[in-house]
Amino acid sequence: xxxxxxxxxxxxxxxxxxxxxxxxxxxxxxxxxxxxxxxxxxxxxxxxxxxxxxxxxxxxxxxxxxxxxxxxxxxxxxxxxxxxxxxxxxxxxxxxxxxxxxxxxxxxxxxxxxxxxxxx
Amino acid sequence: xxxxxxxxxxxxxxxxxxxxxxxxxxxxxxxxxxxxxxxxxxxxxxxxxxxxxxxxxxxxxxxxxxxxxxxxxxxxxxxxxxxxxxxxxxxxxxxxxxxxxxxxxxxxxxxxxxxxxxxxxxxxxxxxxxxxxxxxxxxxxxxxxxxxxxxxxxxxxxxxxxxxxxxxxxxxxxxxxxxxxxxxxxxxxxxxxxxxxxxxxxxxxxxxxxxxxxxxxxxxxxxxxxxxxxxxxxxxxxxxxxxxxxxxxxxxxxxxxxxxxxxxxxxxxxxxxxxxxxxxxxxxxxxxxxxxxxxxxxxxxxxxxxxxxxxxxxxxxxxxxxxxxxxxxxxxxxxxxxxxxxxxxxxxxxxxxxxxxxxxxxxxxxxxxxxxxxxxxxxxxxxxxxxxxxxxxxxxxxxxxxxxxxxxxxxxxxxxxxxxxxxxxxxxxxxxxxxxxxxxxxxxxxxxxxxxxxxxxxxxxxxxxxxxxxxxxxxxxxxxxxxxxxxxxxxxxxxxxxxxx
Amino acid sequence: xxxxxxxxxxxxxxxxxxxxxxxxxxxxxxxxxxxxxxxxxxxxxxxxxxxxxxxxxxxxxxxxxxxxxxxxxxxxxxxxxxxxxxxxx
Numbered sequence: 001x002x003x004x005x006x007x008x009x010x011x012x013x014x015x016x017x018x019x020x021x022x023x024x025x026x027x028x029x030x031x032x033x034x035x036x037x038x039x040x041x042x043x044x045x046x047x048x049x050x051x052x053x054x055x056x057x058x059x060x061x062x063x064x065x066x067x068x069x070x071x072x073x074x075x076x077x078x079x080x081x082x083x084x085x086x087x088x089x090x091x092x093x094x095x096x097x098x099x100x101x102x103x104x105x106x107x108x109x110x111x112x113x114x115x116x117x118x119x120x
Numbered sequence: 121x122x123x124x125x126x127x128x129x130x131x132x133x134x135x136x137x138x139x140x141x142x143x144x145x146x147x148x149x150x151x152x153x154x155x156x157x158x159x160x161x162x163x164x165x166x167x168x169x170x171x172x173x174x175x176x177x178x179x180x181x182x183x184x185x186x187x188x189x190x191x192x193x194x195x196x197x198x199x200x201x202x203x204x205x206x207x208x209x210x211x212x213x214x215x216x217x218x219x220x221x222x223x224x225x226x227x228x229x230x231x232x233x234x235x236x237x238x239x240x241x242x243x244x245x246x247x248x249x250x251x252x253x254x255x256x257x258x259x260x261x262x263x264x265x266x267x268x269x270x271x272x273x274x275x276x277x278x279x280x281x282x283x284x285x286x287x288x289x290x291x292x293x294x295x296x297x298x299x300x301x302x303x304x305x306x307x308x309x310x311x312x313x314x315x316x317x318x319x320x321x322x323x324x325x326x327x328x329x330x331x332x333x334x335x336x337x338x339x340x341x342x343x344x345x346x347x348x349x350x351x352x353x354x355x356x357x358x359x360x361x362x363x364x365x366x367x368x369x370x371x372x373x374x375x376x377x378x379x380x381x382x383x384x385x386x387x388x389x390x391x392x393x394x395x396x397x398x399x400x401x402x403x404x405x406x407x408x409x410x411x412x413x414x415x416x417x418x419x420x421x422x423x424x425x426x427x428x429x430x431x432x433x434x435x436x437x438x439x440x441x442x443x444x445x446x447x448x449x450x451x452x453x454x455x456x457x458x459x460x461x462x463x464x465x466x467x468x469x470x471x472x473x474x475x476x477x478x479x480x481x482x483x484x485x486x487x488x489x490x491x492x493x494x495x496x497x498x499x500x501x502x503x504x505x506x507x508x509x510x511x512x513x514x515x516x517x518x519x520x521x522x523x524x525x526x527x528x529x530x531x532x533x534x535x536x537x538x539x540x541x542x543x544x545x546x547x548x549x550x551x552x553x554x555x556x557x558x559x560x561x562x563x564x565x566x567x568x569x570x571x572x573x574x575x576x577x578x579x580x581x582x583x584x585x586x587x588x589x590x591x592x593x594x595x596x597x598x599x600x601x602x603x604x605x606x607x608x609x610x611x612x613x614x615x616x617x618x619x620x621x
Numbered sequence: 622x623x624x625x626x627x628x629x630x631x632x633x634x635x636x637x638x639x640x641x642x643x644x645x646x647x648x649x650x651x652x653x654x655x656x657x658x659x660x661x662x663x664x665x666x667x668x669x670x671x672x673x674x675x676x677x678x679x680x681x682x683x684x685x686x687x688x689x690x691x692x693x694x695x696x697x698x699x700x701x702x703x704x705x706x707x708x709x710x
Contacts, residue, residue, distance in 0.1 A: 003563035006157045006304065012563040014545060016573045026576060028515040028548070033533050036497060038456040039514035039523040040535065044576040062512035067497075082539065082546070102546040104515070104537060118493035119533025127701050128684070171697040172704075174684070182687050189688075322692050326628060326657070333656035341656050345630050348691045356697045363696075406655055420694045423623030426710040427696070 018101040025101040027094060029059060032108045033119045036066050040104065047095035051088045068112045080106040132173035137166065140243035154239040158304040161369035165242025168364045172353060179251050183258070190262060190346045197339045198269045205336040207403040209274070209613040210604055214328075214401040215267055215340060216276040216466040217393060221293045222324070223263040224284040226347075228297040230256035232308055239305040245364075248357045252313075255350040262346065266339040274609050276465050276600040283465055286580070287593050288571035289393075289457075291521045295568065296390050300383075302564070306365065307379050313358035315383035315436075319421045321351055324394050327412040331402040359424075366431035373432050382560070384436035385553035388417075388445070389520040395450035396457070399479065400471060408482035413446040438553045444529035447483055451491040456525045458498065462509040463585060465595050467604035470498050490532050507603055513572045513585075518547040518565055519554035526550045542566065625666045625695030625706040628659040634677070635689045641672035657691055664710070666695070669703045 003010050018025055025047050030040030041062055045054065055074070063069050079086045082103050089097050099105065114120045126134070143151060155162070196202075206212065230253050237249025264280075271277040284290050300311040329344030365372045395409040407415075425435045436442075454468075461468035471479065476495060479487045501508045514523035528536045538549040542562040549555040558565045574580050581592040589595045599608050627642075629635040631653070639658055643649060646666050652659040660666070674681045683704050695706030 003561045004158060004304070004307075005563075006154060010563060012565075012567040014543075014566045015569060016566075017545070020577045021573075022578060024576065026573065030515070030535055030537070032535070035455075035527070035533060035535070036459075036494065036508075037510060038452065038459055038525040039516075040537075041512035042515050042572050042576070043512070062510060065508065065511065083537070100546065102548070104539065104548065106537070114493075114533065115497045116493040118490065120493045120497060129700060172684075172687075172699050174687075178684055182684060185688055326692055330655045330657055345656070345691050349630075349687055349689070352690045352693045353687070355693065359696065419624060420626070423625075423694060423708050423710070426623055427708050430709065 016102065021101075025094070027054070027099060028102070028104045029054075030104065030106045031063065031066075032106050034066060034068070034109075034112075034114050036115060036120050037062070040106070045094065047101075048093045050091050050093055051097065051099075052090040054094065055088075055090070067115060068109070071112060072109055073111075076109075076111070078108045080104075080108075128173045128175075131175055132170070135175040135177070136170075136244050136247045148241070152239060152241045154305050155241055158306050159375050160306045160365060160372050162241065162365075163368055165240075165245070167367065168242050168244045168360065170244055170248050171356060171360060174248075174251065174353065176247070176251075183255075186346050186349060187258070187262075190342055191265075193342045194266060194269070194339060197266075197342075202338050203270055203273050204616060205338070207335040209609045210401065210467070210469060211335045211337065211403055212270055212274045212609065213276070213466040213468075213604070214397045215270055215337075216274075217397060217401075218340075219263065219267045219277055220280040220283045220287070220465060221290055221393065223260050223267075224281060225293050225297050226256050226260035226263065228294075228301060229312060230254075230260065232297070232301045232312060235301070236305040236308050245357075245361065248353075248360075252350075252354050252357060255347075255354070259343075259347045259350070262343045266343045269339060273612070275596060275607070276467075276609075278596075279594050282594055287465055287595075288463065289522075291569060291571050292393070293390060295521050296386055299386070299564070306375075309358065309361045310365075310376060310379040311383040311386075313354065314362050315358075315380060315387050317351060317354040317358045318424065319384070319417055320387040320391055321348075321354075322416045322420065323391055323412055325351060326416065327407055328394060328398060328402075331398060331404070331406045334404045334406050335402055362428070362433075363431070366428070366433065370432075377433055378560070380433065381437040382557050384442075385438055385551075385557065386520065388442050389522060389550075389554070392449045392453045392522065395446075396453040399450035399482075400454040400475075405478060408479075409450045410446045410482060418443070437556070438551075441529055441551070441553070445526075447486040448490070448527065448529070448532055451479075451483075451487065451494075452525050452527065455491070455494050456514075456523055459508055459510040460514075461603055462601055463589060465593070465600050467602065467607050467609060469604045470495055470502065486532065513575065515548060516570045516572050517550035517554050518568050518570065519549055519557050521568060521570060522550060524548065524550050622663045623708040623710050624661045625664060625693075625708055626659060626661045627666065627668070627693045627706060628657050628691040630689045630691060631656050631658050632689065637676040638668065638673055638686070638689065640676045642666065642668055645669050645672050662706075664708050665705065667703050667705045670701070 021044055023046060024044035027043050027045055028040045043058055079088055233249045233253035237246045237253060240246050267277055284294055300308050325344050325348040329341050333341040365376055398409045457464055458468045498508055517524055524535060526536050528534050536551055538552060538555040540547050540555055540559055547558060580588050582588045590597050595601055604610050635658060642660055646662055649660050649662045670681060670683050683699060693706055695708050698705050
C-alpha cells in the first residue's frame with residue numbers, strides 16, 4: 001500500500017517533477033570525505049548543460065572555498081552517478097550521458113585527505 | 121449531615137464515562153469515521169482509564185493556579201529588566217529557534233489533539249485529548265508572552281509565525297507535525313502522544329530548560345517547567361494509549377510497532393536541533409547532548425521498552441544507529457548552521473576556546489578527531505577576513521527535510537546517502553530510517569515541500585538568495601542573520617553592559 | 622530493574638514533597654540540578670498524601686502535585702491517598 005489514507009486510491013501530487021522547474025533539472029554534487037561543505041550542493045541546470053560547464057563554471061563558486069580545490073587532479077578523480085561508477089564525458093550534455101533529474105554525482109579524490117587530513 | 125466529598129475514582133467515573141451516551145438513532149461508525157481505516161481494532165473503549173483520574177473541574181483549578189504563578193514571574197521578569205541577567209547575547213539565539221521552530225508546533229499539537237479527541241470513540245481518551253489540546257494552546261500562548269519581552273531588545277523574534285511557514289530550516293519541524301496530523305488519529309497518538317511526548321519532549325524541556333535557568337533566563341525556565349508539568353500528564357496519556365491499543369487486539373501490535381519505528385526515527389532527527397542548542401548555544405552548560413541522551417533516551421526509553429516487551433513490542437528500529445549518533449549530530453548540525461549563517465534567522469559563531477575544550481572533554485572519542493578541525497578552518501578563514509558562508513544550496517532529505525548533513529555513523533567523514541526510485545522519480549534520504557518511512561508511504565512523501573526545490577521552482581520569490589531572505593522570509597538582513605560578531609544584538613549588549621564588570 | 626523517576630521544580634513546596642518521598646521510599650536517589658530536583662528509584666516510587674501533609678503542616682491534595690511536577694517516568698496510578706510510579710520489569 002503506497003499510503004495509508006482514508007480516501008480510496010489516494011494519489012499525492014509529485015511536487016518535484018521535472019516540469020515544475022521551468023526547463024531546468026536538479027543535479028546534486030558532493031565531494032566525498034570533504035565535510036567543510038555540510039551536504040552535497042543542489043544545482044538547477046538545463047539538461048543540455050555539458051559536464052565541462054558543470055565542472056568548470058558551475059561548481060567552482062561554492063567548492064573553490066575549500067583549500068584543496070586547486071589541488072584536484074581531474075584526470076584521476078573518480079565519480080559515482082546515483083551510486084554507480086561513472087566516467088563523465090566532458091563535452092556531452094548531462095541528459096545525453098544519463099545524468100537525470102535529481103541525479104546525485106559524487107566525486108572522490110583519495111589523495112586529498114581534507115583540511116588537516118581530517119576529512120573536512 | 122454534610123455531603124460526603126467524592127473520592128477521585130468516583131468523581132472520574134461520573135465526570136468522564138458517565139457523560140457518554142449510546143447512539144440510538146445514528147450509526148456510531150458515521151459519528152467516528154476515522155476509527156477503522158488505520159487497521160487498529162478496538163473492542164472495548166471502557167477499558168481505557170486516565171491513571172491520574174483528572175476531571176475537568178480539577179483541571180481548570182490547577183491550570184489556573186499554574187497560570188497565575190507563571191504570569192507573576194513574567195511580570196517580575198519584565199519589570200526588573202530580566203533580559204540583562206542572561207549570560208551573554210548568544211544565548212538569546214536559542215530562544216529565536218525555540219519561538220520560530222517549537223512554539224508553532226505547540227499550536228499544531230493543539231489542533232492535532234482537538235481533532236484526535238473528536239475522533240476517538242472512547243470518552244476517557246476523548247477527555248484526556250481535550251485537556252491536552254487546551255494545554256498545547258496554553259503552551260504556545262505562554263511562550264509567545266514570555267519571549268515578547270526579548271523581542272523588545274533583540275532581533276529575530278519579530279515574525280516567528282510567518283517564518284515558521286516559510287524559512288528553509290523551519291520546514292523540518294513544520295513538516296514533522298504536518299506528517300503526524302495528516303495521519304489517522306491512532307498514528308497521531310503514537311507519533312505525538314507516545315513517541316514524541318514520552319521520550320523526546322523530555323530532552324527538549326528538561327535539560328534545555330534547566331540550561332535556561334543556568335543561563336539566567338527566568339522567563340524561559342518558568343514557561344518551560346510550567347509547560348512540562350502538563351507534559352507529565354501527556355506522557356501518561358501517550359503510554360496509556362499504547363498499552364490500551366496493545367491490550368485491545370493482537371493485530372494492533374505490528375501496526376503500533378511500525379509507528380514506533382517511524383516516529384522514534386523522525387523524532388530523533390527533529391531533535392538534532394535541540395542537540396545543537398544544548399552543546400553550542402548555551403554559554404553555561406548543564407550537560408552535554410550525549411549525557412542528556414543517555415539519561416532521557418537510553419535509560420528512560422530503555423525502561424519504557426522493557427516494560428512494553430510483555431506486549432511483544434521491541435526497541436525502535438535503528439536504535440543501534442541512534443546510539444552512535446549521539447556522538448556526532450550536535451556538531452554536524454551547528455557546523456551546518458554556522459556555514460549557512462547568512463541564511464539563518466539567528467546568529468551563529470565559532471565556539472570559544474574554552475567551549476572547544478569542553479566539547480573535547482564531553483566527546484573524547486569524536487570531537488578532536490572529526491569536529492575540532494572544522495572550527496580551526498573556520499578560525500583561519502575568519503582571521504583572513506573571509507568568514508565562511510557557503511555559496512550554494514544544500515541537498516535535502518525528502519523525509520525529514522534536513523540538509524543531507526548526517527554521515528555514515530561508522531565512517532563519520534563521509535556523508536550518508538540513500539535513495540529510492542518511485543514511479544520514475546528519484547528521491548534522496550539522509551539515512552535508512554528516513555528511506556524506510558518514504559518507501560512505506562511514497563504517495564505521502566512525494567508531496568514534500570522541500571525549500572531548496574521550491575526556490576528553484578520560483579515559488580519563493582528571488583531569484584537571489586538575499587531577495588528570498590528579505591522578501592519571502594521577511595528577515596531583516598544584517599540584523600537577524602550573519603555572525604554574532606558585529607551584529608546589532610552584540611553592539612546593543614555591549615552598550616547596556618558598559619561599565620559593568 | 623528499571624528506574625522510575627519524578628522531577629519537581631526546585632521550590633519551597635517541593636522541598637516538603639521531596640522530604641516525604643525520601644521518608645516513604647528509603648532507597649531513592651535525589652539529584653539536584655539547576656532549578657529542579659530529580660528523584661529516582663528502582664521500579665517503584667510512591668508519593669503519599671499523609672506524609673506530605675505531615676511535612677507541610679497543612680492539607681494537601683495529591684493532585685496538587687501537578688503544580689510542581691516537571692516530568693515522570695513509569696506507569697502512573699493515582700487515588701486520594703497516593704500517586705505511584707511503577708515499571709514492571
